[in-house]
Amino acid sequence: MVTLKKGKVMKDLMQKAKSFIIFDFPLQSTYIDAKFAETHQKLQLEVPEWSTTATRQQLISNYWFTYVVGHFSLLFGLPALVFFFLSGGFQDIKGYLVSTLLAGLFSYVVLYLFHYHPAFYANFLPRLETTKEIYDRKQHNHIEKCRQTQLSNFALTLVFYVFEKSCGLNTLLCNDQSANLLMKLYGVDPGSLKKNLEFIYGKKKTLLPRKQTEMANRFDEAISYFEEMGFEKGVDILMELQQKLSYTEIKRN
Secondary structure, three states: OHHHHHHHHHHHHHHHHHHHEEEEEEEHHHHHHHHHHHHHHHHHHHHOOOHHHHHHHHHHHHHHHHHHHHHHHHHHHHHHHHHHOOHHHHHHHHHHHHHHHHHHHHHHHHHHHHHHHHHHHHHHHHHHHHHHHHHHHHHHHHHHHHHHHHOOHHHHHHHHHHHHHHOOOOOOOOOOOHHHHHHHHOOOOOOHHHHHHHHHOOOOOOHHHHHHHHHHHHHHHHHHHHHHHHOHHHHHHHHHHHHHHHOOOOOOO
């Protein structure tokens, strides 16, 4: 068992060394996906408004200033350092440094033109763009899913109405102050909240059948919410309000 584990570790190390030498590691889709998610989540903790576009730019910078520089430094710098000690470069340090600089410059230009630059535009950047689009899509779908499961604006207003009546506060009115109060709680546009309050506290209006059905559905949402809570008093308050507003009565489950 120990021998098998050691063999697996050695195999993994050899694979990583091979990926590093041929500059394959930063081009792998799995690595880009993991690095993008890790970088984005880390930076979003520091800056909540951090965008996926900024993360994309961060990974591009990492490609050139971390992966490329690190790869070239180790690929060229380490052999040059070993050769320096073995060839007795101490005798002519200035000449050795000049020749090493020229050789390094030439080697970098060749690698840049025929490896780093093509790999960036043909492999790294397309995969990074795909990763960003998938990440954005997942975030959008998550937000949409949350919106679908959240109560509608009018149902949220009804929920607050029930809690307010249950506590005997009687502070809600059909005005901007009450709308702003609900906005602080729900993060919803105060204009739509004020319209909701008008339906509850304003003058009774004749509604079209379609609008009556919509309002009845919103009452149904709020009633179901309190039924799930087991808050019977809240259900009674809504049923009473519904009858007062002359909406179609919804049967309790």
